[in-house]
Amino acid sequence: MATELRLSLLGGVHVTHGGEPVTGFISNKALGLLCYLAVTARPHQRDTLAGLLWGELPEADAKANLRQALANLRKLTGDFIETDRQTAAFNRALPYWLDVEEFERNIQEEGRRKK
Numbered sequence: 001m002a003t004e005l006r007l008s009l010l011g012g013v014h015v016t017h018g019g020e021p022v023t024g025f026i027s028n029k030a031l032g033l034l035c036y037l038a039v040t041a042r043p044h045q046r047d048t049l050a051g052l053l054w055g056e057l058p059e060a061d062a063k064a065n066l067r068q069a070l071a072n073l074r075k076l077t078g079d080f081i082e083t084d085r086q087t088a089a090f091n092r093a094l095p096y097w098l099d100v101e102e103f104e105r106n107i108q109e110e111g112r113r114k115k
Contacts, residue, residue, distance in 0.1 A: 004095040005080050007038050010103060022076050029053045030069040034090075037081065039100055043089035 003018030013031060015022040025031040033053060037044065046066060053069075054062035070088055073081045082091045090096075 002079065002094045004097060005077055006097045007035065008099045009035055009039070010099050017077060024072070024076055026068060026072045029065075030072050033066075033069050033088075034073050034077070034081070037088060037090040038096070038098055041090070041092065043082075043087040045087055046083075046085075049088060 005022075006014075006016045008014040013035065015031070015034070025034075033049065036049075036052075046063065050059070050062035050066040054065045057065065066088075070081060070083055074083070080091050080094055080096065082089045
């Protein structure tokens with residue numbers, strides 16, 4: 001069984017895998033990409049991600065940076081990052097915890113209690 005990946009994004013970014021801090025991100029943009037994929041909970045087109053993160057660069061350079069960032073994330077998190085030739089996504093089928101989801105869940109529960 002895969003070990004849990006924990007992403008704490010509220011109040012500062014902290015990532016742990018199996019209880020150990022995840023370090024070795026090649027850039028803040030690579031870490032940001034992991035967070036973006038986890039929070040948005042859907043596959044994204046590679047072209048869109050390259051433009052979002054490296055829009056100031058020529059397209060070929062932006063795509064190369066995205067490939068490097070995705071390879072870095074797969075090295076650090078294993079199968080939590082799913083990619084194909086067109087898209088990249090966070091694999092929610094594996095055990096993970098995301099504080100943003102927990103926060104949203106608590107708000108929804110509080111709203112239901114107040115009704």
